[in-house]
Amino acid sequence: MTPGPDCKPRLPRGVRLKHDAVRGEWLLLAPERVIKANPVAVAVIEKCDGVRSLSEIVDDLAQAYQAPRETIERDVTKLVADLATKRMVDL
């Protein structure tokens, strides 16, 4: 599944981002799953609030990281698509 620019991704109940002090890293927790989240993933996931559209998330990150919009768009779309397949993000 490919998320479109207008979808508003959000974390469903039962999926949450946690900073783990013991391991010193960010983790995305879901039923029977733990995924390590790198700083870029954390930045994306924190914006998946069901209010902002994918396109707005890309705009925000392109500005924050001073990076080409198409690069950010490709990375964000891939990450969100991957998490949606795992049912960790609802579109």
Add this chain to the structure above:
Amino acid sequence: MIAREAIPAPAGMLAELTHRCPLGCPYCSNPLELEKPASELDKATWKRVFSEAAEAGVLHVHLSGGEPCVRADIAELTAHCADVGLYTNLITSGVGLNRKLFDALVEARLDHIQLSLQDAEAASADRIAGYDGAFARKQEIAHWTVEAGLPLTINAVMHRANIARAARMVELAIELGARRVEVAHTQYYGWGLVNRAALMPSREETEIAVAAVEALRKKHDGVIVIDHVVPDYHARYPKACMSGWARRTFNVTPSGKVLPCHAAETIPGLEFWNVREKSVAEIWYGSPAFNAYRGVEWMKEPCRSCDRREIDFGGCRCQALALTGDACNTDPICEKSPLHAEIGSIAAIDAATGAQDYRYRRMNARA
């Protein structure tokens, strides 16, 4: 012995809050010697254990049993887990979960419900569970869960009586609104081992079921996550049991004994520590039972020199013990085990018996 610095922090804890359960599933993972209600840890002790687990690095806590909802303090314990940052998974039969308690659990910030289903047909499901009406009750619990916005996992244990409906179980899980389904072929320990002749499917039935479930994985990609625990006795290589002994998770029994896995107490000579006397971290890093099979030093050939030794860790210690008499042997599920051929014969003989009667898992039943 492996150095403490080389031991990863524990990621998961299975809390067997009680061994009381209204159901009698003949493959139950609890031990044959069920712990009595009078020996159960009290609420304050469980809270301390959950706090210590979170401090030690545990991420997911699985509130299980028996049936965890028979504990009067289940909602309060769930809330405490949420307070200390643990991700809570309620592993329930659904029987004994009324509306008031369900609402209290949602209020307590429960993260996830895993509901067992014994079959896709009511009469068969209730016979397997040894409880009339269980199937209907579970439909209602699934409905409440989805309505409350909680993620639902359906757990379906497969064996001879239901294996023809393996794919149907996945479809039913989707219809019930589950986001995840575990299709778990029976593991033969404890009650499952006692009932093996009545549970073992034929190789042919197993292969058909496995292929049917795998086909659904592609069809329903993005709708439901399918976790498929493949059948042991028909495999070439053993499972990486528990992701390796004492590497990721531990179990706490109702009376507070801390085990590396469900069946660890079947291995003679292991010394288990109890949360009544020691902290979770002391036990995780120092318990003789946990250190007995950590790393690869304990291995014998063919495991010791095998290039899969850190992929599957020699399989399952409890199964090696049960089927070969020595927990340090290669799990005979492995085709490199000298006893591997016998496993196929055992499975074929059990599958051909046509045995129907279960020894139901009951508190007073003696194996």
